[in-house]
Amino acid sequence: xxxxxxxxxxxxxGAANKTTSTKGSTRGAAxxxxxxxxxxxxxxxxxxxxxxxxxxxxxxxxxxxxxxxFCHLYIGQEAVVVGMQMATKEGDxxxxxxxxxxxxxxxxxxxxxxxxxLTGRRGGLSKGKGGSMHMFSxxxxxxxxxxxxxxxxxxxxxxxxxxxxxxxxNVCLTYFGxxxxxxxxxxxxxxxxxxxxxxxxxxxxxxxxxxxxxxSRASAQTDFSKRGVSFGIPGEQVDGMDIRAVYAAGQxxxxxxxxxxxxxxxxxxxxxYRGHSxxxxxxxxxxxxxxxMREEHDxxxxxxxxxxxxxKLSEDELKAIDSRVREIVNEAAExxxxxxxxxxxxxxxxxxx
Amino acid sequence: xxxxxxxxxxxxxxxxxxLAKWLKKEGDxxxxxxxxAEIETxxxxxxxxxxxxxxxxxILVSDGTDNVAVNTxxxxxxxxxxxxxxxxxxxxxxxxxxxxxxxxxxxxxxAEGLTDRPxxxxxxxxxxxxxxxxxxxxxNRSSYNAxxxxxxxxxxxxxxxxxxxxxxxxxxxxxxGSVFVMxxxxxxxxxxxxxxxxxxxxxxxxxxxxxxxxxxxxxxxxVGAAFTGLRPIVEFMTFxxxxxxxxxxxxxxxxxxxxxxxxxxxxxxxxxxxxxxARVGAQHSHDYSAWYSNVPGLKVVSPYTAADAKGLLKSAIxxxxxxxxxxxxxxxxQSFPVPKLDDFTVPIGKARIHREGKDVTIxxxxxxxxxxxxxxxxxxxxxxxxxxxxxRTLRPMDTDTIVASVMKTGRCVTVEEGFPQSxxxxxxxxxxxxxxxxxxxxxxxxxxxxxxxMPYAANLEKLALPNVAEVVQAAKAVCYR
Numbered sequence: 001x002x003x004x005x006x007x008x009x010x011x012x013x014g015a016a017n018k019t020t021s022t023k024g025s026t027r028g029a030a031x032x033x034x035x036x037x038x039x040x041x042x043x044x045x046x047x048x049x050x051x052x053x054x055x056x057x058x059x060x061x062x063x064x065x066x067x068x069x070f071c072h073l074y075i076g077q078e079a080v081v082v083g084m085q086m087a088t089k090e091g092d093x094x095x096x097x098x099x100x101x102x103x104x105x106x107x108x109x110x111x112x113x114x115x116x117x118l119t120g121r122r123g124g125l126s127k128g129k130g131g132s133m134h135m136f137s138x139x140x141x142x143x144x145x146x147x148x149x150x151x152x153x154x155x156x157x158x159x160x161x162x163x164x165x166x167x168x169x170n171v172c173l174t175y176f177g178x179x180x181x182x183x184x185x186x187x188x189x190x191x192x193x194x195x196x197x198x199x200x201x202x203x204x205x206x207x208x209x210x211x212x213x214x215x216s217r218a219s220a221q222t223d224f225s226k227r228g229v230s231f232g233i234p235g236e237q238v239d240g241m242d243i244r245a246v247y248a249a250g251q252x253x254x255x256x257x258x259x260x261x262x263x264x265x266x267x268x269x270x271x272x273y274r275g276h277s278x279x280x281x282x283x284x285x286x287x288x289x290x291x292x293m294r295e296e297h298d299x300x301x302x303x304x305x306x307x308x309x310x311x312k313l314s315e316d317e318l319k320a321i322d323s324r325v326r327e328i329v330n331e332a333a334e335x336x337x338x339x340x341x342x343x344x345x346x347x348x349x350x351x352x353x
Numbered sequence: 354x355x356x357x358x359x360x361x362x363x364x365x366x367x368x369x370x371x372l373a374k375w376l377k378k379e380g381d382x383x384x385x386x387x388x389x390a391e392i393e394t395x396x397x398x399x400x401x402x403x404x405x406x407x408x409x410x411x412i413l414v415s416d417g418t419d420n421v422a423v424n425t426x427x428x429x430x431x432x433x434x435x436x437x438x439x440x441x442x443x444x445x446x447x448x449x450x451x452x453x454x455x456x457x458x459x460x461x462x463x464a465e466g467l468t469d470r471p472x473x474x475x476x477x478x479x480x481x482x483x484x485x486x487x488x489x490x491x492x493n494r495s496s497y498n499a500x501x502x503x504x505x506x507x508x509x510x511x512x513x514x515x516x517x518x519x520x521x522x523x524x525x526x527x528x529x530g531s532v533f534v535m536x537x538x539x540x541x542x543x544x545x546x547x548x549x550x551x552x553x554x555x556x557x558x559x560x561x562x563x564x565x566x567x568x569x570x571x572x573x574x575x576v577g578a579a580f581t582g583l584r585p586i587v588e589f590m591t592f593x594x595x596x597x598x599x600x601x602x603x604x605x606x607x608x609x610x611x612x613x614x615x616x617x618x619x620x621x622x623x624x625x626x627x628x629x630x631a632r633v634g635a636q637h638s639h640d641y642s643a644w645y646s647n648v649p650g651l652k653v654v655s656p657y658t659a660a661d662a663k664g665l666l667k668s669a670i671x672x673x674x675x676x677x678x679x680x681x682x683x684x685x686x687q688s689f690p691v692p693k694l695d696d697f698t699v700p701i702g703k704a705r706i707h708r709e710g711k712d713v714t715i716x717x718x719x720x721x722x723x724x725x726x727x728x729x730x731x732x733x734x735x736x737x738x739x740x741x742x743x744x745r746t747l748r749p750m751d752t753d754t755i756v757a758s759v760m761k762t763g764r765c766v767t768v769e770e771g772f773p774q775s776x777x778x779x780x781x782x783x784x785x786x787x788x789x790x791x792x793x794x795x796x797x798x799x800x801x802x803x804x805x806x807m808p809y810a811a812n813l814e815k816l817a818l819p820n821v822a823e824v825v826q827a828a829k830a831v832c833y834r
Contacts, residue, residue, distance in 0.1 A: 060404050063361025064361070155605060185570050351611055
């Protein structure tokens with residue numbers, strides 16, 4: 001079973017990890033990975049593949065000099081955001097940090113607009129003025145895209161505050177990493193969220209490295225699901241490479257928040273295959289560790305295997321999905337390569353309303 | 354058709370690297386995500402992954418090759434169903450097929466001390482590369498008439514600045530359910546400086562919210578709520594404490610509208626006392642006027658009179674942008690006539706000529722106005738007729754009114770409690786040079802707080818702040834008297 005295999009894989013890398021156990025005040029029992037039906041697996045496969053192919057293309061375009069500055073790829077972590085989105089309802093909001101392309105695609109934002117923002121063109125979602133880390137969509141309830149590590153946690157808590165104020169029944173999914181989890185404002189936010197019972201789910205994407213600093217070198221408490229204990233916020237560790245586990249945990253957490261019980265913490269144990277940004281020394285972890293994660297725990301491969309073995313899809317059918325996804329990504333890249341840069345007059349617009 | 358696999362760049366500054374090792378060999382089937390090769394520079398290593406599916410038809414650059422230029426084809430991939438040998442023979446001269454790219458310099462690049470750029474670029478046509486002109490700060494309109502803000506015959510009632518601010522919030526909260534107040538001690542305590550007195554009783558705990566002592570956190574919560582369209586009034590017990598929250602004020606509130614291409618703004622007011630009170634030492638006495646006025650994406654308001662405090666705070670709450678509303682603790686208890694109107698507002702961005710004169714212009718704001726006005730009275734006794742301008746808003750600054758006055762008087766003195774370097778006075782002097790240099794009969798003079806952290810001892814504190822005598826002296830100096 002995936003969970004067990006994952007546990008073994010991690011033990012080898014020296015990190016002490018529990019899997020899919022629950023922490024905090026409200027839950028004690030472990031959850032088994034729930035099963036997906038065929039449609040769920042198909043949808044998960046499509047969505048995750050889109051993110052993977054998009055990010056691969058981004059990396060390629062960065063290499064060609066079409067994307068500037070920083071570019072933080074989400075490859076390896078796809079199951080987290082796709083699984084969580086499957087557990088939301090229309091109106092629920094999403095906010096995250098700088099590794100945000102996957103979140104935007106999962107929220108349904110246009111791949112062309114995202115890619116054109118990466119290349120700094122006028123058709124980008126922020127008209128080319130935001131860049132990789134700064135895109136937003138009110139329509140898709142996506143509130144960024146924030147480049148200051150940890151800032152999105154207070155902001156997401158504020159979005160949840162607004163849900164509470166308006167009594168609209170929406171929940172804000174606030175994503176941050178194991179690195180951001182050590183920022184002070186995270187705990188200021190935890191305190192207020194629990195004090196006021198705000199509808200927020202804190203999704204900690206523990207990909208095991210804050211840039212190049214491993215969790216064990218940066219965190220006195222490496223079980224991030226316990227980070228809300230002193231505020232009485234329940235938390236769980238989740239196998240973030242298994243989309244079924246993510247979805248089930250997401251449902252529990254969102255239901256908790258929506259029902260007025262306040263915030264909930266999900267530590268998604270995941271892994272980033274690529275460097276922190278594009279220029280990465282790759283000296284802080286072994287190649288074996290990366291290879292093992294890719295080979296044994298890849299979130300997309302897990303679904304692909306189920307589609308072939310449990311749902312009896314043919315290789316050709318999967319190839320057709322792959323081609324459709326690739327077409328979307330290629331169109332986005334094509335658009336983002338040829339769309340003009342913003343008009344110079346845009347320099348002085350959008351500063352004030 | 355055959356696909357060229359290009360030498361990638363690890364950073365915008367990389368021009369070449371070593372092709373350390375091929376992990377696939379000619380004839381291998383590859384699929385997206387497969388690692389094809391490893392490349393190295395002196396700083397980093399990276400894996401080259403396949404983007405497309407196919408057969409590795411030909412390796413053009415072999416293992417261990419140093420100094421491979423970015424964007425050089427390093428291998429050829431035969432697409433599905435394509436003849437591998439035909440693809441392999443499609444190799445072109447590497448230089449000819451290198452796409453052009455010219456990324457802008459990044460912080461990375463400067464940090465690494467690299468200035469050379471990679472190969473030049475496929476870049477969209479740009480006919481005009483010159484910087485567009487900034488919108489003019491001078492409107493060429495005749496000077497704004499602040500007298501018109503209050504219709505003739507309006508009844509005036511005396512009230513303190515504190516009461517005026519409270520009334521402004523209460524009136525806006527009655528009109529708009531999306532307006533709420535949050536901060537430390539704003540509710541049950543009735544405000545650390547009693548500015549929010551009575552609001553909890555009228556509007557309830559849902560809209561008048563006591564926060565924990567957690568400036569960074571609640572400023573972020575306020576901005577997040579504002580992103581969704583609510584209109585928070587975030588009170589800082591003093592702006593000294595807003596230093597813990599300045600990241601959210603600047604990085605989250607001020608920049609998001611621009612970074613989102615105009616999609617997402619933050620209609621939020623950050624308010625509270627700013628600058629020196631009395632005998633509270635350096636950490637409770639800082640004047641942040643110049644700091645916030647430096648930031649595009651913010652409006653910065655700093656009123657002196659109770660009428661302006663009320664009218665400007667009402668405008669600030671209605672404004673769709675993030676507003677820094679700088680009050681002054683010493684002014685809270687001072688009384689001024691305030692127009693008795695159902696809905697009295699003062700526009701943001703307009704200065705007011707508080708006292709007309711012809712010999713010298715004194716420009717100030719907030720508590721600085723107390724020195725300016727007393728100095729004007731002193732100067733009158735000596736036959737100098739000073740015009741006193743109350744800026745009221747620091748950003749956008751009302752250059753029109755300053756310039757029109759200086760064109761009349763030919764002389765200018767600025768007065769503020771903040772530090773001299775890069776201060777509001779420095780900015781005013783520059784704007785006068787840019788717009789009315791030929792009208793100046795003397796260099797602009799500034800009176801500021803001294804360039805020291807605020808001392809505690811009463812005598813030193815007094816020395817650290819500006820005083821009336823300094824303003825009088827400066828005004829006489831620019832009048833060559």
